[in-house]
Amino acid sequence: MATGLxxxxGPAGLMAAEAMASAGVSVIVAEAKPSVGRKLLMAGKSGLNLTKDEAAGDFLAAFEEAAPVLAPMLAAFGPAEARAWAEGLGQEVFTGSTGRVFPKVMKASPLLRAWMARLDGLGVTVRTRWRWTGWRDGAAVFATPEGEQVVAADVTVxxxxxxxxxxxxxxxxxxxQFDTAPFLAANVGIAVNWSERMAEQFGAPVKAVALSAGGRMSRGECVITARGLEGAGVYAISRALRDGAPLTVDLMPDLTVERLREKLGRRRRGDSLSSHLRRAVRLDPAKRSLLMEFGRPLPEDLAPLMKxxxxxYAGVLPMDQAISTAGGLRFAGLDAQLMLRDRPGVFAAGEMLDWEAPTGGYLLTACLATGLWAGRAAAGYAFSESTARL
Known part of the structure; x- marks a missing residue:
C-alpha cells in the first residue's frame, strides 16, 4: 500500500489527509501541538465563517495576484463545495446578509469532531506533539515526547x-528550510496611541462606517481596543494599512456631505456639541469619541470632516496578532500540482503558500481547496510511482 505523510x-492538512486516504493511501498526520484543528476551533469562537456565497469571479478576485494560480483549485472546491462538505459532516449552514456562510450552531467543535471521526474511519493515524525538524536521507524527522521519530513515506504534504x-x-x-517570500501580517488591526480620554471606549464597537486607505474601501465595523482599531472593517483594508497608506473613516456613509451639513445645521439653542451630534445625526459615543480624538481642533463645518x-495610526499590530499572513512558499518553486520542484513527492498546501485574502470565508475555503488539490495530487503521484516500480 502507498504511504503518505x-x-x-489544520484544515489544509486534514483535507489533504482525507483526499489521500479516500484514494487508498495509508496516511499519518503529524501535528506539533497536543491536538489538531486548534486554529479552526479559534475561528469557531466568532461563528466559523466557512465561505462566501458569491459569484465565482468575485470570489476568485479576492485573492488578487495569487488568483491565476489558485483558480483551478477554487474551481474544484469553491463556496458551493465548502457548503456541501460541511453539510456532509452533519452541519447545517446558513448564509448571512453579507453572503458569509456559517454553521447553524455557530461553532467549529461539532464539525471538527465529525471530521476526525470520518478520518478515523478512513484509517488515518494522527500523531500529536510531533514537531517536524527537517529531512534525513529523504525521510521526515520529528522531535516527539518519546524522542526522535523518522518517517519515510511515498508522498508528503x-x-x-x-x-x-x-x-x-x-x-x-x-x-x-525553504525558499520563501517574507511573512507579512494580513487581516490585522492597527496600532493607535490613544489619548487618556479614549480609555472608556475600549471594547466599544464602531458600527456602520466606511474605512478607506490606499484606494481600498471597506464598509463594515471595527472595535476600539487598548491596542488600536481591530475587526473586519479594518482587516479588509489591512494590506494598504500595512504599507502605511493614510486612513480615513466616513462616520456617516449613508449621508452625502450636503445632507449631513443640512442635518448638522439644525442645532438647538443651548445644546452642547455632543448632544447636538447625538440628536441631529444619532452619532453614538464611540463615533463621537473618534471625532474628538482625531478631528480637533474641530472646524465650523463638520460635515466634510465626518465624511x-x-x-x-502607528502601523499595524504585530504579526502574531494577525488573523493570517502573506508570504510563504513561492509558487515559482511549486508545480501546478503544488509539488515542490526541488523535492519530488513533497507537496504543500494552506497558509504555507504565498497568498493572502481578506476574512469573510476566503481564507478557510482556500485552505481546504489547496489541501484537497495537494492531497489528490499526492495520491496520484504515489500510485504512479508504485506502478513505475513494478
Missing part, C-alpha cells in the same frame, strides 16, 4: 500554516 493538522497565532501552531518556524476623518 501530512505535516500539520506540508501544511504547517503561516506565521500568525504561534500559540495555535502557526509560528513559521519551518520557513528557514473623511483622518485616523492617525
Amino acid at each position: 501530512v505535516i500539520g493538522g 506540508l501544511a504547517m500554516g503561516g506565521a500568525s497565532w504561534a500559540r495555535l501552531g502557526s509560528d513559521g518556524g519551518w520557513a528557514g 473623511a476623518l483622518p485616523v492617525r
